Amino acid sequence: MTENIQMVDLQSQYQRLKEQIDDAIFSTINSSKFIKGPNNSSLQTELAEYLNVKKVVNCANGTDALQLALMALDLKTGDEVIVPAFTYVATAEVIGLLGLTPVLVDVDYHSFNTTADIIEEAISEKTKLIVPVHLFGQCSDMEPIMKLATQHNLFVVEDTAQAIATTYTFADGRKVKAGCMGNIGTTSFFPSKNLGCYGDGGALFSDDETLAEKLRMIANHGQSVQYVHDAIGINSRLDDIQAAILRVKLQELDDFNIRRNKVADFYDSALKDIDKVIIPHRQYNSTHVFHQYTIKVKDGLRDDLKLFLQQKGIPSMIYYPKPLHHQKAYASISKIGSDLTISEKLCDEVLSLPIHTEMNDSQLEYIIENINIFFNGK
């Protein structure tokens, strides 16, 4: 019973990679190039190569990445930005901070992501930008979304905080990594993300080199030449110790995602026959990196299951308990772009189970055994 199960086990992962990580940290301290050091530029190059995108711009966190993306697109007060109601708050927060109007749209029940059909309903004269979120590790259906954006002359910023390395396949067979299809992709290196550092971090991706230069300028106090400020910017940097750690972990990223997929496969086969549980839907045109393994629990049993698991020492999380239109801060500044019943339903049904790169079979068996006891009494 002493399985010590955690949602994310960063300690065990560190122990496994300790030698390389310690090396990376201490060689950065030895060089004492803490800000804008060589690891930052190397990480940008290596990540751009990995993602097959022209430019990567590092910044301080995933929320800043979203803010920088919105600032670089020169949106004006009152411009509308379409964003799912079922997402982490950061996505809508920066929209509100910049005086733009979040237009909240529903998501698909199976994929947890919004779709072109839903977005289309919400497009108005004022719409300038769509922010699809690749929730839980699977890509939004980007081909129709990009088509819609082209038709209506809209920008697309992909929130890739939960889906770095996920691959989307277009109808013609072309494969593109999440975050590299819209004008800008943003990600977070928060420790628990699939590619996480040991503090805060974030990055932006773009195939538009002019736009990438602008992002770099805005992230650096709006200066392209030192002490020349052509625009009001912010100060958003990734420190070089974090960049050094991320360079080590980028080498492991494919392996991390294989490990997560093994856990997901295990859960899938063990839970697929429980009729009150809906296992995560696998989209035919996207891989899944399982940032979260999120089930839906029917008949209002979600909270009871969560409590039962907790009593057995098994953590689980509700991502997310409230849609954005039910959050006080967003209810007043947002516009409702579509019917939002699926988002509301999901908030009542979703439960994310422990998933990380270090899970072992006995932990998984223990979790499954207890889920079975909850539903079947055995």
Ligand SMILES: *Cc1c(COP(=O)(O)O)cnc(C)c1O
């Ligand atoms: C984590 C996350 C963010 C924010 O990243 P931070 O680095 O914590 O600022 C934004 N969007 C989504 C979907 C996230 O999961």
